[in-house]
Amino acid sequence: VSVCGGPTIPVQLGRLDSLEPDAEGKLPRESLDAPGLKQNFKRKGLSTQELVALSGAHTLGSKGFGSPFVFDNSYYKILLEKPWKSSGGMSSMIGLPSDHALVEDDECLRWIKKYADNQNMFFNDFKNAYIKLVNSGARWKSL
């Protein structure tokens, strides 16, 4: 994230690998609507604000939110433009259904607008939510 221009995120090293796979169905499906996404994140102790901030990671990669290699707030700016609603062509490639679902939800939309206006706020909230996400359910090697 840092190399791509986003915030530097301190992560604790030494997480223990799990010895068995997680139960099925813990990852949110991309077909979930906003209430479903909120519920999935809530089960992991993550708020709606954290859902919206973490989803901003989709600014990276090839889903059409600006440069694939740049971590910035273009995810939110492009979500507000709703370019996937125009028919055909490359625009139909922008975003996942779960990204589009966030704009349709009033509570999520409020955070999308804040992050589109204020990249520093997005970077800070993303950093905190990411630390919470990667520490969730982790076990650590005792030193």
Ligand code: HEM
């Ligand atoms: C909100 C629920 C989420 C759903 C339903 C979801 C779903 C997906 C799916 C289906 C893809 C593959 C897209 C494709 O190439 O076809 C993807 C890519 C990716 N996701 Fe998520 N994701 C979610 C949240 C997150 C979070 C929390 C993060 C990290 C903080 C994240 C980071 C990424 C990244 C970096 C990629 C790679 C993009 C690329 O290389 O094109 N996603 N996600």
